[in-house]
Amino acid sequence: MSKFEINEEIIRSLAGLLDETGLSEIEYESQGHRLRVSKGAVAQSVVAAPAPAAVAAAESAPAAVAADQPLAGAVNSPMVGTAYMAPEPSAPAFIKVGDMVTEGQTLLIIEAMKVMNELKSPRSGKVTNIMVSDGQPVEFGEPLLTIE
Known part of the structure; x- marks a missing residue:
């Protein structure tokens, strides 16, 4: 290290x-x-x-995700904020389970300090799980979705 x-x-x-x-x-x-x-x-x-036990964010992670074993294919939140699944309330969601996404494609928006931050896909693949809902508060490092 x-x-x-x-x-x-x-x-x-x-x-x-x-x-x-x-x-x-x-x-x-x-x-x-x-x-x-x-x-x-x-x-x-x-x-x-x-260091698995030292990270407070791991305490708030879903029980199925061990702090020392990252979720395969997970896309984690880069910041604390509120997740939004669509560009505006009446618009369709950016993605849904089963969608194929490309690297750089917008997956969702995280609002932090009144700024809307687009979360871009780090890789191409299939969305296999979405672990947050529209308007849900998210923590730094929290798994938001998986792409395989």
Whole structure:
């Protein structure tokens, strides 16, 4: 495992986001390392991504998904927010189970801090499971759907 260098600028930026958004915790992942900043905590927690018991997000994951065994073909949430399955309430969903998708295709939208963020498909394949519903809050790293 490579050495994780602490970047104070990222920590300060994440702490600022906590203040701006009113969140109590925020997590950032890059190059296999995860950084979690919590309000009111004595210290920030720096955790290597493979450490199964140390990731709070795993506690809220579905029971069928073990923290140390990622779901095959899963597309995980890149942020905390609200998932929307369609571009607007009256429009059809971007995808449904059984659809074939291409890399870069919009799968759903995650609203975070009043910004609509399109979640693009990381690969081409068949949508085999959708684990979130329209308007559902999602956590960073939470499995949203599977593509095989």
